[in-house]
Amino acid sequence: MKLNGGPTPATPVNKQSGGGQTHTGLPSAGIDRTQSAQQQLAQLKLGNRESTVAKVAEVLQRKGGGNELILEVKGRSLPVATGDQAPDLKAGDLIKVMRAGNELRLIGKLATSQESGIAKALAQRLPWQQNLQSGLAQLLNSMNAGLKAAPQPGQPPAANTTQPLPVAARQTLEDLFANMAKANSLQPGAGKAEGSASQVKQWLSESGVFAESRLLQTSGPQGAPTDLKLALARIVTALLASQGQSPEAFNRLTPLASQDLLNAPLQFPRLTAANVSQGSSEPASVAQTLRMLAGMLNRITVNQLHSQTLTARAGAEPGTPASTLLLEIPWLTPQHEPRMAQLRMEQYQQERNTKNNPERTSVSEWRLNLAMDLDHAGPLHFEVAYRHPSVSAHIWAIKQSTLRQVNEELPLLRQSLADLGLEVADLECRRGSPQHAETRLEHRLVDTKA
Structure with missing residues (x-):
């Protein structure tokens, strides 16, 4: 789904029926909800059909209901609303996203690498x-x-011994x-x-x-x-x-x-x-x-x-x-x-x-x-x-x-x-x-x- 700018609430994640992929609406970049989707993607310097790796920094529950992820993408923090259904993600997970026009598509979760274990x-x-x-x-x-x-059992500790x-x-x-x-x-x-x-x-x-x-x-x-x-x-x-x-x-x-x-x-x-x-x-x-x-x-x-x-x-x-x-x-x-x-x-x-x-x-x-x-x-x-x-x-x-x-x-x-x-x-x-x-x-x- 499209990235929303301005004060509009974050767009929820909608599951696709065919490919098993997820479209993710990212309302802002750097936790700044005043920018348009085009501005956000321009700051990410992510070309159309280009993919990148993001990290799940936090998994939050909204006061009004629903869930939100804080993603780290190319050094920027992005809030992503995921709807009422809790995502199968946790803090520290690495995911792959791809730009499709003015949308970011969640491709999937990456397997834990040797580097993560180190x-x-x-x-x-x-x-x-x-x-x-x-x-x-x-x-x-x-x-x-x-x-x-060390003091001997049953004896008082001796000073400076x-x-x-x-x-x-x-x-x-x-x-x-x-x-x-x-x-x-x-x-x-x-x-x-x-x-x-x-x-x-x-x-x-x-x-x-x-x-x-x-x-x-x-x-x-x-x-x-x-x-x-x-x-x-x-x-x-x-x-x-x-x-x-x-x-x-x-x-x-x-x-x-x-x-x-x-x-x-x-x-x-x-x-x-x-x-x-x-x-x-x-x-x-x-x-x-x-x-x-x-x-x-x-x-x-x-x-x-x-x-x-x-x-x-x-x-x-x-x-x-x-x-x-x-x-x-x-x-x-x-x-x-x-x-x-x-x-x-x-x-x-x-x-x-x-x-x-x-x-x-x-x-x-x-x-x-x-x-x-x-x-x-x-x-x-x-x-x-x-x-x-x-x-x-x-x-x-x-x-x-x-x-x-x-x-x-x-x-x-x-x-x-x-x-x-x-x-x-x-x-x-x-x-x-x-x-x-x-x-x-x-x-x-x-x-x-x-």
């Missing part, structure tokens, strides 16, 4: 993320100060920190040195994002001793064993969460706030440590699921990357304090013709976003784009002194890139921080292309 798993873990930087700082403190001892970490947990932490990246691991110009590329590759592979794939390639958990996620899991097992508990007890714990990750759980990269950069110096109990470890494992799992979901969106919208990888790399300052570097890697596929090869070929462009906070230089953001053989880089610094120092080093960076056989297209440093598009779960992660 997005649901992601949403379940979002509220329970523990900041990895503060978590590692607390674990380092536990290595030195021990854990708060601590117990050492279990031997297996301590050994795992020692190996983890010993193999962690150090502030002085890569000196200026070390990128051309033999072995530097493999060292960086090792830091990336041991970030925890590849933990499950590493397990498949080894004989067991001991085959990847310095993988962050697997190391945290081994610490959990050791702590539970010291309490006489089985691994199943870990599933009953409520993970600790960091407030900064609750406020913006999907913004990546996003530097850690200064007030949560370090763990408490007060010894934690075994129970508190286990809850913190649960939140840290959730944080790594969120990065894994977030990467999978963004990759599954490839091609859903113009300009979306073919693959996305989000990871956090732990490193140590000269004072042996843990820090995190947040890395976002994206691959874009472009089709083009060349003079020597008239057939269309696929060309990859890689984009890298790196964010880290240095004690003296302050927050730094790097954006690098590479498409063989050209590379461009933009650097953002908050501090004026850091901005001046980086600008002084840019000629050396340009020469180093040229020595690697790269054509430097653009290279500059700016004051402030880059503006990233906001990531929202409803629109960016759950919506699935047809």
Whole structure:
């Protein structure tokens, strides 16, 4: 049926007898009931006989009777009256609609995709993320100060009584920190040195994002001793064993969460706030440590699921990357304090013709976003784009002194890139921080292309 404009009530959905399809009248766009059907369709930029995917945002009951759906179509919210009969749809369902003149026709409901399942798993873990930087700082403190001892049955709790970490947990932490990246691991110009590329590759592979794939390639958990996620899991097992508990007890714990990750759980990269950069110096109990470890494992799992979901969106919208990888790399300052570097890697596929090869070929462009906070230089953001053989880089610094120092080093960076056989297209440093598009779960992660 036709889309109605003005103050006219929404047109109900009428079932067709032959094809089993449904004509849907959409009275307005963006919950604005003052526009005509033609204006609404023009804003949707939907051509005649062109179909698109909509998401059911809400299923409502009207006060005067009947039902109404709130659909999300191309970023716009549209109310659709469905009459007295409740629709066989629920919030979160994906449907396919097609324009027929000044009407929108409901083609049918789409089956649940793999991306939807990943997005649901992601949403379940979002509220329970523990900041990895503060978590590692607390674990380092536990290595030195021990854990708060639990009171013995029938005895009053003793003040300030601590117990050492279990031997297996301590050994795992020692190996983890010993193999962690150090502030002085890569000196200026070390990128051309033999072995530097493999060292960086090792830091990336041991970030925890590849933990499950590493397990498949080894004989067991001991085959990847310095993988962050697997190391945290081994610490959990050791702590539970010291309490006489089985691994199943870990599933009953409520993970600790960091407030900064609750406020913006999907913004990546996003530097850690200064007030949560370090763990408490007060010894934690075994129970508190286990809850913190649960939140840290959730944080790594969120990065894994977030990467999978963004990759599954490839091609859903113009300009979306073919693959996305989000990871956090732990490193140590000269004072042996843990820090995190947040890395976002994206691959874009472009089709083009060349003079020597008239057939269309696929060309990859890689984009890298790196964010880290240095004690003296302050927050730094790097954006690098590479498409063989050209590379461009933009650097953002908050501090004026850091901005001046980086600008002084840019000629050396340009020469180093040229020595690697790269054509430097653009290279500059700016004051402030880059503006990233906001990531929202409803629109960016759950919506699935047809």
